[in-house]
Each structure stands twice: as C-alpha cells, then as structure tokens.
Amino acid sequence: MKSLRTRLLLVVTLVLVVFMLLCGAGLDQAFRGSSLQAQQDRQQGLIFALLGAAEFEDNGGVRINTGSLPDPRLGRVQSGLEALIFNERGKVIWRSPSFAGDVPELLAPDVGATLFNDLEARFAMTYGVRWVSETGGLRLFGGGRKKQTRYTVAVMEDKTEYLAQLKAFRRVLWTWLGGAAAALIAVQLIVLSWGLSPLRKLVRELRNVESGQQSRIEAGYPTELTPLAEGLNTMITAERNQQQRYRNALDDLAHSLKTPLAVLRGVVEDDTLPADARDRMSDPVDRMQQITHHQLRKAAAAGRRTLAEPVKLKPLTDKIIGALTKVYAAKQLRFAIDIADSLKARADEGDLYELLGNLLDNAAKWARTAVHARADIRNRMLVLVIDDDGPGFPEDADKLLSRGVRADSITPGQGIGLGAVAELVKVYDGSVELSRADGGLGGARVTVSLSV
C-alpha cells in the first residue's frame, strides 16, 4: 500500500465492485418481480378463459370441449401447462388432458380471490368461484335462493421457461455489468497514470538534479505541484548558497587568524630580539600555524553533496594550469591535458580546485619539462591521473600516504605536499595511489579516484 496509484486503484475498484453488485442485485430483483407478475397475469387470464369455456352440469360435473380449450397446450400431455377444477369438497371434477400425476395439495382461496403459489417445479394459481345454475346461465357472486355451488379452478405452469428466461437475463446482465466494470477500471488506470504523471516527472527531475544532469527543477507543473517544485528549487539554491556562505565565513576566519600568525612568525624571525624568547615562541607558533592550516583546510572540504551543481572539469583545469604556468614561468613546463570538454563532476567546485590545484602544483614543482593530466568518469568514480617527468616518488611514499597521514604535517613546499589531497579523497570515499608515470615521462604518477 506504499504506492499512491495502488491505493487509489484499490479503493476505486472496491467501490466499483460494490456498486456493480448492488446494481445487479437490484436489476435482478426487478426483473424477477415483473416476470412473476407476468406469469400471474397469464395464469389468471387462463383461469378466466377456462371458466368461459366451462359448462357446469347440474349434477355438479364440468365439461369443457377439447376444441374450446383456451390454450392448446392444455390438451397436450406433458406440455407443462395443466388445469384442474375442484368442487367445494376439494374433489377434482375436471382435469385438463395435459394433466398427469398426482393432484398437488392446493389451498382453496375465498370466492372471488386468487392465490398464487410457488410449488417446487411449477407455479400454481387457484381461484375460488361460486356457480349458480338455474337456466344454464353463468352467474358469479350470485345470491338468493338459487342453488349455489362453489368451485376452485387451478392452473399450473411448469417453471422451466421462467427459469430459462431468468437465466438468460442474468447472463446478459452480469456480462454487461462486468464489461462495464472492466472498462471503468481501464479508464481509471489511464486517468491515474495521466493524473500522476507530473509526480513521476518531478521525481525524474529530482533524480537528474541529484545525478548532476541538470541544475534545477525546470519543467512546468500543474497548479497543485508548482509550489512544491518552487520549494525544491529554493531548497537547492539555499543549499548551494549555504556552502558558499560557509566557505566565505571560513575565509574570513582564515584571514583573521593567519594575519596575526604572520606577525608572530615575523617576531620569531626577528634577529634583533633576544634569541631566548624567540626560541621559546618558535615551536608554539609553528604548531599554531600547522593546526590552523590543517583544521581550516579540513573544514573547507565540502565533500559530496546531494544537490551540488555539477562542475565542468576542463575549464577549471585550464584555469589552474594558466595560474601554474605563471608561478613556474622559469621552468617553461609543457602541460598536456586530456579531459573531455563535457566532463562534469558532481563535486564541490572548491574541493575540485583544491584537489587539482594541489596535484598539479605538486607535479609542476617536481617536473623537469612536462606535466600530463587526465580525467575520466567510470562507474560514478572520477579518476584523475597526473604524471610528471620529475624524479618520481621515493620507495616509501605510498606507505607514508596510506598511513593516513603524516600528510597533514606535510605542508606545500616541503615533502610531497599531498596532505590536502589525502584529506579530500577521504571525504569523497576515494583513494590515492602513488606510482611511476609511464608513457615516456617516467616521473611520478598520482592516481586519485573519487566517488561523485
């Protein structure tokens, strides 16, 4: 029951089924009622017709000519239509030629009244009549001194035809109701999928934002969803601004911490001051410097964020290389970049600057003539490979790095300067590997994988 679609569909189907059942039952009831009424009317008609054709004799008998039977079925054996006439003592005084078998037990109604009975296999209608016989005429409800005889006429009809009719009706009824229900459910499905499609689109867009294929929710949405889409966009923007504000605050903090530190460092290096005091300050100042540097850098690493705007790697690398070309102008290095123009990484821009900046700076520092940079995304992992033609890493460099590091005590300018890289890589669930560059350069190779 987790899906809206399932819920709606279930409720609608349930309501529909109950409705169809009630509807069917009602129609069935109505049909049966009118069928029975028709049956009664027909049997009553037959009774009157029989009475019309009957000749009552003075000895209490009744005679009906076969030719004047009101329904030919009455004259045929096993036709399903039978008639009986009883005298007032309940004795059968006439039976239709079609009648076979035992006389059923029937109730005698009052004179002038009818009784309709549903026997097991047939419908029976009985009618009470008082016959006055004087001059051979027929008189109903007669009074006076005339001799009066009470008769009961019964007409019975087999149920088969009625049941067949009912069965046919029911088949048609339920076929149509079922068909209608199926059609309605199908329509409901279409309506649901049309009605819910903006939600599915929204989900798809959000996934794209997450995976970095688009930077915000863009499509137009129905009125009910517009506030949601706008809210999401606001949230995405706020999230990104938040990071920017955070970084600005860190920058300010760095500025206000490091400027006095620089002054302190100046004091430590000031030859005109007593050496004893300077020596005692030197160590704490170094430590403060290291801690500030390390912690600020750690705090600045944004890490992988769900709603980060994807960053194009090529322009960023070009910028850094432009800057490094200036810084290492004296070495006249050749930088070769193998990064697709369209390559985008879903990582924080500042983090990528740090990562590439440190890697390339390090390579440029040690390279003699050339630095190669390569980047690619495979299975949601951004892989950066930076080669140089410098002396390469010492044997134990890898061990140094894997110890998790040590790298934080290695400041740029000393050692291998990969501390910042190691830290960022940790934040991105990635890895750093130090090896030897192939392809003619022969210097150091740093391979960094980040999950983005």
Place this chain on the structure above:
Amino acid sequence: MRALVVEDDPALRDLVCRHLADEGYIVDMAADGEQGQYMAVEYPVDLAIIDLGLPKTPGIAIIKAVRKAGRNYPILILTARDGWQSKVEGLEAGADDYLVKPFHKEELLARARALVRRSGGWSTSQLESGPIILNTAAKTVSLHGNAVELTAYEYRLLEYLVMHAGEVVSKSTLTEHLYSEDEERDSNVIEVFIRRLRTKLDPDSTLNPITTQRGSGYRWTLPRA
C-alpha cells in the same frame, strides 16, 4: 628597487616592509585598497606585494587596475585564503605569484627576488653579464671571479642597471627607484655613484660596462650571459 606593500594589518605591514627594506628595497606602503590602488598605478614600482583581503578596494581589483593601466611590474599576492580558487583568481587577474600567510621571511624574499629577476628577463638568481656576476640572494658582486666590495647604495644601483641591461635608464628613473621620498634627491649623487661603480668594476677602463647617453641617462652595455 622600489616595492609597494598593500596590507591592512599594521603589524604585518610593518613586518613585510622591514623585511623588504632589510633586503635593500625602497618601500612604499598603503593601508587600504583605495590608497593602494592609487599608489600601484601612479608610483614608480618594481614589485608590489598585495594582500587580497583589503578594506575599501579588494586586492583583485587593484591588480586588475594596475594591468589595465598598462603597468606590468611583478605582483605577489599575499593571502590568508589558501584555497586554490582564490589563488587562481588572483593569478588570472594579473598577479605573478602568491604567498600564503603566515610565511617565512626567507620565502617572501626569495619570491620577491625571483619575481623582480623574472621581470627583468633573468631566469636565475645569479645575474651574469660579461665577467661580472651578481648574486642577488647574497647581494655580492664579483669581477672575473674576484669579489668586489660595494656599498649598499652602489649595489642597488648596479642591480637596477644590470636588471635592465641594454635599456637606457634615465637619472630621474634611477632616483625614483632607488631613493625613498624622504631621502634627499640630488641627481648629482647618482653621477657620483656611477663614477664609483665604473672605477670598481672597470679599473683599467677596458670593459666600459656603463655608458652615458647624453641627455637621456645610462645604459648597461655588457650582454646577459
């Protein structure tokens, strides 16, 4: 050499200025971006050291203004923001190198020396011109391998001329770049120093390293090695 320091923190500004002055630079200083930008564009500057986080006008804007004004002296960024993003931004704007606070005195001076050298077209810290070698780090001079004793003023003058080897440098340029505002500027002093340099570097008048271009100034004639 004339250096401009733009830094808002007074203690750090004084420190940087002292380091540079010790190194023989004539130092101008500005405490905020506005003043800094004015001085950076208008003053005779050989090297500028600019903090990025300045009040009034940000450091990046100063650098852009300097380059826009057609001044191409080297600029060293001083920054507490050690992020690569700000470094790249500064270098893109026209700076030549960066230095992250806090820094060692030696690092500051080494970067400054390298930048000035590079702007003069020299790639090593040893300036070799003919038989004369200047060690810009140690501030020593040798002629045919023998050390030459120079006063601080003489060395500054020589370094400036060698740095701009082949160019004609006017007397007023020399005064501007080698003397601070509050020092007495007597162009005769330059003539005196030039004469002394000639005597010390070319005792037997065979090299003739410095020629006088009448009416326009002096020129270092020896080729760069």
